[in-house]
Amino acid sequence: MRKTVDVLGIPVDAVTMAEAVEKVGRFIEEGGKHVIFTPNAEIIMQAQRDPELKDILKNADMLTADGAGVVLASGMLGNRLPEKVSGVDLVQEIFRTFASKGLRCFLFGARPGVAEEAAVNIIKDNPGIVVAGCRNGYFSDEECDEIIAEINKSAPDILLVALGAPKQEKWISKHLDKLDVKVCIGVGGTLDVLSGKVRLAPEFFRKSGLEWFYRLCREPRRAKRMLDLPRFMLRVIQARLTGGRRLS
Ligand code: UDP
Numbered sequence: 001m002r003k004t005v006d007v008l009g010i011p012v013d014a015v016t017m018a019e020a021v022e023k024v025g026r027f028i029e030e031g032g033k034h035v036i037f038t039p040n041a042e043i044i045m046q047a048q049r050d051p052e053l054k055d056i057l058k059n060a061d062m063l064t065a066d067g068a069g070v071v072l073a074s075g076m077l078g079n080r081l082p083e084k085v086s087g088v089d090l091v092q093e094i095f096r097t098f099a100s101k102g103l104r105c106f107l108f109g110a111r112p113g114v115a116e117e118a119a120v121n122i123i124k125d126n127p128g129i130v131v132a133g134c135r136n137g138y139f140s141d142e143e144c145d146e147i148i149a150e151i152n153k154s155a156p157d158i159l160l161v162a163l164g165a166p167k168q169e170k171w172i173s174k175h176l177d178k179l180d181v182k183v184c185i186g187v188g189g190t191l192d193v194l195s196g197k198v199r200l201a202p203e204f205f206r207k208s209g210l211e212w213f214y215r216l217c218r219e220p221r222r223a224k225r226m227l228d229l230p231r232f233m234l235r236v237i238q239a240r241l242t243g244g245r246r247l248s
Contacts, residue, residue, distance in 0.1 A: 004063070005079045007070055008235055009054060010044050012063045016082045020064050021093050027061065028098075028157050028182050034061040035172055036185045038087035041069035043165045045228035048235070053166045056173040064090060066188075068209030069229060073236040087187045088200065091160060098157075099128035106151050106181070109137035109162025110191040118194035132156045137163045144175065152180040159184045162191040 004011035015023065027034040037060050039047070047054040057063060064085035065071050074081040095103070105122075107115040115134035122129055132154035135147055151159060159181040161168040168186035176184065192198040200206065201214035216226055 005074045005077070005081055007065075007073050007077065008044050008048060008232075008239060010039055010047060010057050010063065012039065012065050012070060012074065012081060014079070014081055015062070015064060015085060017085050017089065017093055019082075020062065020085045020090055021097050023062055024090075024094055024158075024183060025098070028103075031182065033176060033179065033181065034183045035176065036060060036062045036064070036090075036183065037169055038064045038066035038085065038090060038186065038188070039070065039165075040065075040067035040086075041073070041232040042225055042228045043169075044070065045232050045235070046166055050166065053169060056166075056169045059173075068211065069232060072209065073232065076236050076240050078240075087185070088190045088193050091185065091187055091190050091194075094158070095122060095126040095129050099126035102128055102130055103158065104130040104132045104154075104156045105158045105160060106133045106135075106154055106156035107131060107160050107162070107191055108135045108147070108151065109160070109168065109187070110189075110195070111138065112136040114191050114195045114197060115162075117196065118191045121194055121196060145178075148175055148178050152178075155180070157182050160187045160190065161185065162187045162189065164188055 003014045005014050037057055039057060047057055065081050066086040068084055071081045071084050107118055109115065115136060119131040119134055123131060133150060135150060139147060159179065161172055161184060163171055165188060172184045172186060189198060193200055201211045205211050205214040212226060212229055216223060
């Protein structure tokens with residue numbers, strides 16, 4: 001049974017990285033379509049203002065905590081999530097775990113050429129993985145049918161959608177019916193990282209929950225959206241004071 005922790009109305013799965021990967025394995029084996037998102041504090045705040053996004057997140061098959069802020073918030077609300085399971089870490093762990101089984105993936109998103117560069121690194125680091133196709137994330141609405149046909153033709157087990165939030169969540173939700181894949185994951189800037197174009201924060205920042213600070217220093221243009229981080233913590237404190245805690 002699915003065990004989730006309610007973080008401001010978003011049911012985040014109480015899973016470790018190992019459990020999340022195991023669940024992905026089950027999703028692939030049992031067939032059907034499964035959707036995974038990795039909400040961070042910014043996305044959870046966006047969802048407070050955007051009911052459509054909130055519904056999309058609530059209807060996913062697994063939501064993992066992308067960020068120390070979400071884990072901290074869950075603890076403050078009374079049910080601490082076991083650990084951070086960020087999109088980029090989850091994807092890398094999936095590749096490591098299922099490479100020997102010949103997992104097929106399709107990389108959709110990021111600027112032209114980035115998915116192809118990520119593919120080279122993925123295949124080099126995880127012999128056995130099949131990158132069934134790549135498509136950049138800049139397209140018009142009219143091109144969607146052609147992109148979906150390209151994805152379906154390549155028959156991937158997993159589709160990584162790296163269009164940034166909330167674009168990727170909305171794209172997956174809108175087109176899921178037509179997509180012939182077992183697992184769809186919204187992965188934000190993961191392809192930029194896997195291509196080597198963007199470096200992850202050093203271990204110290206990642207471990208100490210200060211990744212947001214590292215990112216702010218490197219990408220000051222994110223400052224405005226990062227205002228959602230203190231807003232998120234305030235909402236969590238408010239929810240705690242008013243008893244907004246639940247484990248389902
Ligand atoms: N992106 C894209 N199409 C778009 C907008 C963005 O493919 O129309 C890509 C962008 O090139 C980058 C990723 O989406 O690779 C967004 O990365 P970011 O780290 O900003 O993700 P977020 O934090 O929004 O999840």
